[in-house]
Amino acid sequence: MIRSVKYSFALSRLAKNFSTKSIxxxxxxxxxxxKDPLVYRTIGQQLDLSAQRYPNNEAVVFCDEDKRLNxxxxxxxxxxxxxxxxxxxLEPGDCLAIWAPNYLFWYLSMLATTKAGLISVGLNPAxxxxxxxxxxNKVNVKAIVMPESFKSQHYxxxxxxxxxxxxxFEPGNINCSSIPSLxxxxxxxxxxxxxxxxxxxxxxxxxAENTQKLKKIESNIDPDSPANIQFTSGTTGLPKATLLxxxxxxxxxxxxxxxxxxxxxxxxxGLLPLFHVFGLIVSKLSALSAGATLIxxxxxxxxxxxxxxxNNEKCTTIHGAPTMYISLVEAQKKLNLPINTLKYAGTGGxxxxxxxxxxxxxxxxxxxxxxxxxxxxxxxxxxFQDLDGSREDMLETVGHLNDHLEAKVVxxxxxxxxxxxxxxxxxxxxxxxxxxxxxxxxxxxxMGPGGWYRTGDQFILREDGYGIVVGRLKEMIIRGxxxxxxxxxxxxxxxxxxxxxxxVVGVPDKRMGEExxxxxxxxxxxxxxxxxxxxxxxxxxxxxxxxxxCRVVSDFPKTLSGKVQKxxxxxxxxxxx
Numbered sequence: 001m002i003r004s005v006k007y008s009f010a011l012s013r014l015a016k017n018f019s020t021k022s023i024x025x026x027x028x029x030x031x032x033x034x035k036d037p038l039v040y041r042t043i044g045q046q047l048d049l050s051a052q053r054y055p056n057n058e059a060v061v062f063c064d065e066d067k068r069l070n071x072x073x074x075x076x077x078x079x080x081x082x083x084x085x086x087x088x089x090l091e092p093g094d095c096l097a098i099w100a101p102n103y104l105f106w107y108l109s110m111l112a113t114t115k116a117g118l119i120s121v122g123l124n125p126a127x128x129x130x131x132x133x134x135x136x137n138k139v140n141v142k143a144i145v146m147p148e149s150f151k152s153q154h155y156x157x158x159x160x161x162x163x164x165x166x167x168x169f170e171p172g173n174i175n176c177s178s179i180p181s182l183x184x185x186x187x188x189x190x191x192x193x194x195x196x197x198x199x200x201x202x203x204x205x206x207x208a209e210n211t212q213k214l215k216k217i218e219s220n221i222d223p224d225s226p227a228n229i230q231f232t233s234g235t236t237g238l239p240k241a242t243l244l245x246x247x248x249x250x251x252x253x254x255x256x257x258x259x260x261x262x263x264x265x266x267x268x269x270g271l272l273p274l275f276h277v278f279g280l281i282v283s284k285l286s287a288l289s290a291g292a293t294l295i296x297x298x299x300x301x302x303x304x305x306x307x308x309x310x311n312n313e314k315c316t317t318i319h320g321a322p323t324m325y326i327s328l329v330e331a332q333k334k335l336n337l338p339i340n341t342l343k344y345a346g347t348g349g350x351x352x353x354x355x356x357x358x359x360x361x362x363x364x365x366x367x368x369x370x371x372x373x374x375x376x377x378x379x380x381x382x383x384f385q386d387l388d389g390s391r392e393d394m395l396e397t398v399g400h401l402n403d404h405l406e407a408k409v410v411x412x413x414x415x416x417x418x419x420x421x422x423x424x425x426x427x428x429x430x431x432x433x434x435x436x437x438x439x440x441x442x443x444x445x446x447m448g449p450g451g452w453y454r455t456g457d458q459f460i461l462r463e464d465g466y467g468i469v470v471g472r473l474k475e476m477i478i479r480g481x482x483x484x485x486x487x488x489x490x491x492x493x494x495x496x497x498x499x500x501x502x503x504v505v506g507v508p509d510k511r512m513g514e515e516x517x518x519x520x521x522x523x524x525x526x527x528x529x530x531x532x533x534x535x536x537x538x539x540x541x542x543x544x545x546x547x548x549x550c551r552v553v554s555d556f557p558k559t560l561s562g563k564v565q566k567x568x569x570x571x572x573x574x575x576x577x
Contacts, residue, residue, distance in 0.1 A: 025418035027408070028461045034403025036258060038430055042221050042246040044082075044115035046253075046289055051075035054264050054291030062104045063309045064298045069104075071291065074111075081112035083206030083214045088172055088184055088197070090143055092117030092217055095181075095229065097136060097144040098275065099123040099155060101299035105188045105199050106274050107284070109145045114227055114246065117217045121229045121241075122275030124559070125150060125300075129161040133179060139229055139241050139437050140181040145199065148189035150299060156193050159185070169195040223247040229437055230277050230376040241437035248379040248431045253285025255403045256381050257292070260317065260346065260370075264291035267341075269310055271301055271320035278348055281380035282372075283319045303331035311337045318366075319346045322356065323558060326501055329363045344368035344387060353491040354395045373398035373469055377446065377453060379431040382407075383467045397466040405429035408452070409461045422470050425459035426452040458485060475566060477506035477514050482544045484516060486566075489537075489545055493518060496536055498526040503556065504547060505569045517549035519556065519569050528552055549573070 041049070050059075055072035062068075069077065090096065096118045100106050113120040123135055136144070146155040160166045163176045172184050174195060188199040206214075227246040231239040262268065268287045272279030287294040297309035301324055310318060320328070325347060332339070345366045357369045371394070372384035385399035393399075401407050408416050409423040417423040428451050435443040446454045458470035471485035478484075486504035493502045501521040506514040522528050530550040537546040557568040 025420070026463065027416040028419045028421060028423065029406070029408040029416060030401055030461060030463075030465045031406045032401040032403050032465055034255070036255070036403070038247075038251050038404055039254060040223050040247065041250060042114060042218075042223050043111070043227055043250050043285070044218055044221065044246075046250050046285075047075055047078060047111055047115075050288055050291055057264050057291050058293040059288070060104065060107060060294050060296070061313060062102075062107075062296045063313070064296075064305070065104055067104050074108075077108055077203065078111045078115060079211075079214065080206060081108055081203050082115040083210040084202040084204070085112060085116045085118065085143070086213055086217070087205050087207065087210045088143065088202065090116065090118055090184070092221070093119065093226075094142040095119045095121050095139050097121040097123050097141045099125060099127065099132065099144055099146040100188075101125045101147075101150050102270075102274050102279075102296050103147060103188065103299055105145065105147075107296075110228075110274070110280070114221075115218055116214060117221050117225075119226050119229060119243075121231075122280065123231070124275060125153065125273070129158050132158065133162045134238065135231060135241075136179050136182055141179075142181055143184035143186065144182065145186045146188070148187055148191065156185075156187060156196065167194045171195060171197045221246070223250075226434060228280070230275075230280075232376060240439060240442055242376045243434040243437045244376075244379050245434055248433070249281050249285060250289065251404075252281050252379040252381060252402075252431050254289045256282050256384065257286040257290040259384055259386060259402070260286065260344070261387055262286055262290040262292045262317070266290070266292040266317065267295055267313055267315045268292055269295045269297065269306065269313070269315040269318040271297070271306060271318065271324050277376045277380045278319065278321075278374070282346075282348070282374070301327075303327040304335065307332055307335055307337050307339070310339055310342065314341045316341055316343050317346065318342060318364075321563070322347055323501070323556075323564070325356070325360050325364075329359050330500075332363050339365050342366045344370055346370045346372065346384075348372040348374055348381065348384070348398075353494040355495045357395060369394065371398050373457075373467065375455060377433045378427055378455075379433070382427055382431070393466055397462075397468050399466065401465045401467065402431075405431065407461060407465075407467070409459055414448075419461060419463045422458055422460050425455045425457045425461070425467070427455060428452045475505075477504075477516055479506075479509075479512045479514050479516070479544055484545050486516070489516065489518065489541065489547065492537065492540055493520075493533070498523050498528060501556065503564050503566060503569060505566050505573070507549065507570060507573045509548075515549065516545065516547040517551060517569075517573050518547040519551045519553055519572075521554065521556070522552055 051071040056070050059069050059071045059074040096113050098106050098109050110120045174183050185196040186199050187193055187196045223246045226243050228244045230242040270283035274280055295313045295315055298305040345360055360369045370385035372381050374381040383399045383401055406428045408426050411417050411423050432453050460468040471487040489504045490502055493499055504516050504518045507517045509515040520528055533550050534546050557565045
């Protein structure tokens with residue numbers, strides 16, 4: 001049986017509910033006060049507190065590296081590394097980039113920066129020379145930590161493409177006109193590189209004087225000071241550098257742990273890259289604050305390794321992007337591992353259809369599948385499902401507004417629309433970014449009067465604080481004056497039994513301005529074309545929303561965090577591929 005399209009069904013339900021309410025309808029504004037107060041502490045202070053409360057609890061497990069640390073050992077290693085950074089000459093406020101997949105040294109380095117007063121900069125491990133040069137210069141990075149290699153990526157050699165005379169410098173004394181701020185390179189390797197320090201050596205070089213200096217620095221770090229820079233995923237244009245504070249990050253982690261019912265003894269399998277706001281805050285910092293264990297199956301996402309880690313480590317929860325769950329479902333159908341410990345699966349970063357949520361629950365033997373909504377500029381999760389929420393809300397919405405945040409939905413003129421009416425979502429609260437690093441103009445574009453952040457998302461807010469994502473305003477297709485949101489079409493098409501994954505984009509059209517084109521990944525041995533799509537959609541959505549074009553592909557261009565780069569799909573169409 002074909003399930004109702006989530007967006008269309010939710011709208012009809014809202015219309016029915018509002019028909020019985022008095023007129024005029026209330027403005028679409030909601031404030032979630034929260035039952036627990038916000039905390040005023042740094043991320044480093046949270047680590048110390050967790051080590052004190054849960055010293056013997058397992059903090060992290062990196063399965064591929066076969067490395068495990070309890071909270072007491074984690075604090076000890078982080079303190080040593082932070083003092084080592086100080087020994088290298090790094091000062092509070094300096095930017096330290098981490099250019100790597102999910103290795104233990106990534107986890108340790110980020111926490112060490114929070115204790116030494118540095119600003120960690122998460123870089124996509126797939127970045128190539130020009131992208132690295134742009135990122136390092138954008139935020140004036142002084143030091144970079146990286147592995148020797150990962151898959152076909154050799155990091156030191158890539159640096160040499162933008163710093164040709166790299167081997168001429170001594171460790172800690174890089175002097176390059178193309179990246180003038182960069183002074184120090186740290187490589188996690190047994191081998192030596194002429195201009196770089198070994199990561200393990202940095203952990204061991206601190207003196208008593210460095211340790212004392214670290215304590216003084218820690219005592220002076222303001223929770224409102226910057227802790228991390230998130231580069232936007234770059235699905236359109238050059239990435240912006242989102243600056244986040246200790247205060248926004250740790251409070252988001254704490255309140256997400258509360259919503260997930262994470263406690264000491266819980267075991268969270270984190271699939272998202274640590275450089276991404278979901279992996280860093282919603283997974284890593286929520287587990288850290290709760291005394292729970294973070295399980296990292298492999299440096300890069302691998303479905304089979306993940307399923308084995310869930311089974312072997314008895315994971316109680318899992319966090320991943322929708323595209324990752326698609327791969328997990330396909331792999332589990334083949335492996336059929338005895339997964340029976342999961343309490344819920346959390347997802348976000350892209351839209352989820354009801355059919356998709358059903359598949360995760362059934363194939364991965366997961367009682368609850370919780371979807372959420374969040375962005376880097378808001379320190380991660382902003383709306384998320386509740387574990388005790390209704391099945392109806394789980395299928396229809398992206399959850400409830402998070403504690404201590406305000407939300408409102410406005411029209412094109414900035415006027416608040418009534419509850420249940422689509423418009424642009426604006427959010428205000430503790431989690432809002434400090435701004436885009438070195439780019440006041442871009443910051444002013446998204447930060448409105450009164451501290452409201454403009455998300456750029458077409459959104460529906462209910463009176464009870466639950467939300468429904470209609471789509472990105474920038475992704476909206478305007479066909480002959482009619483507004484079309486790709487997500488509505490995607491939610492319908494994914495219910496087709498032969499379609500595994502689908503994404504809709506707008507493509508140029510001389511007569512209508514734009515038309516919808518759907519890119520599909522279909523089941524083996526099946527066929528799909530525009531006529532079959534049209535027949536399937538007939539009677540389920542308005543005729544003008546039915547995609548005119550259909551392209552079947554074997555895979556989609558994606559960021560490492562699992563987001564499909566829709567602008568590349570448009571480019572593929574325009575090239576006639």
